Amino acid sequence: MIKARVAESPAGWKQLSVIQFTALGALVIGALVSLPFWGGPGVMRMLVEFLTLLALAQLWNLLAGYTGLVSIGQQAWIGIGGYALIVAADDLGLPIPLGLVLAGVAAALLALPAAGLLFRLRGGYFSVGTWVVAEILRLLVMNSTDWLRGGLGRTLTATSAMTRETRELLTYALAVVIGLGVIALVHLLMRSRTGLALTAIRDSETAAANLGIETQRIKLFVYLLCAFGTGVVGALIYLNLLRITPDAAFSVQWTAFMIFIVIIGGIGSIEGPIIGAILFFVLRQFLSDFGEWSLILLGAIAVVMMIFAPEGIWGIIRRRWQFEIFPVHRRVGASSGDAHERNAWQ
């Protein structure tokens, strides 16, 4: 289905030094942490939305861009996460942060049987299968007319005891933790031994299995991890929005946004979804005048991008300046010294 070219990079490209990387990280974290003191609630609300989209896109990129599992049904876990938060906080009276964690657990638990079916399907069939799973979950929620109030949806009331300021601050704090946490998670994962296996599976599952990689087990791990993460973000989204309906929460639009962000920014990199999320955010404010048409315009932009610059904006930047912020490739650094031995085989 989505066969965008993964941005390839020789491992020898320029990177930030440890000090520069730490400084950049400290700057971003510092700005985000101090924002409530100097930014207004409007800026905070905007950042919550931005960080949620960023986290969603990073997770989709981990699944599709790094592991090759092209899901178009990630809205399943947003919906489950959102409803799980309301059940945990309102029905069970649990604290909000715990509700977020449980939302992720609920998504992962439901993703387990879903994976049992989906992993029998390949390529496009897998993708369509993920959508079917999301639709089934939507219908199940729809039919829970008593508990989940069916198509009418529910409203989060656990936070109504809080002042508006407290609630917004809590939401913002959780968004910062989740947004940065997802980036750190993906980066660490891709630099670990498991990261090697993910890209290997993406590039050739058969060869990966033949070299000893437990392909099914690792794919399942990533699928569940992304369901967990997307479930947590889903809970965050509805902590912010308060009102949930099955049609909105299980809407394929969520996954369309993730795909757009990742494709525009650059699939198979961590920088790509960051750039894509910024661009998406700007574009969306601008396109909101077009109403229903804005989605079609976003889709058109993505298609043009896939045709003319399949490696995305980050891919272009990276190639032009030979530079990476989140390098994931291992390097030998022997290229120059051993240039002579090449000739023997050529």
Added chain:
Amino acid sequence: MAAPLLEVQSVSKSFGKLQVINDLSFQVQRGEALGILGPNGAGKTTTFSLITGEHPVSAGRVFFQGADVTSLRPQQRCRLGIARTYQIPRPFSGMTVFENVLVGATYGRGQSERASRAFCRDILHETGLLARADMPAGQLRLLERKRLELARALATNPQILLLDETAGGLTEHEVHELLDVVRRIRERGVTILWIEHILHALTAIVDRLLLMDFGTKLLEGDPATVLASDELKMIYLGVD
């Protein structure tokens, strides 16, 4: 005689109605090099896939080091010491050449990344890929991809190495380079099973030849006998 390292015992394989391998049996002794010959579509590559476990057999058994491995998955067989190259290379194109080899060393050989670095570097050196180590494998040319196939398989530290037309498409000079590498691998005690159409390359290495067609064994024996046989002439020269 000791138990063979590899034994393929009355193996058959069908894809749907198409029978590709038909009651095939042969043995490979430890340290031996066996060449496999046969026309296009004879079932040579499929035989490899049955040995590695990529395809399940329809009938028959595969033994490795005396143990029945017929029901083991490819990953398990890899860790036991069976490695293959692909006739049409399947590099991990988004990863660097070094990372490709690292996959074999960490997952196939079961070593940590740190402990594998020097080992992978040696393999890249031996296969003439060190200068390409940090390049995305997708940017390699065909011949380099073939070398990467070999390097990646070697990184799993195999007992037996299955080579599928590794010399195909190489120039005469490159074939000689390859033969040197394969000889060195043999000297380390690695058993070799080699499918090849380039006869002089094959006979420079192997102790025995196995000729197959239509998924069965036509002839097996020392290279001189097989090469002089009527069966071979019929297949390769089309004479009765």
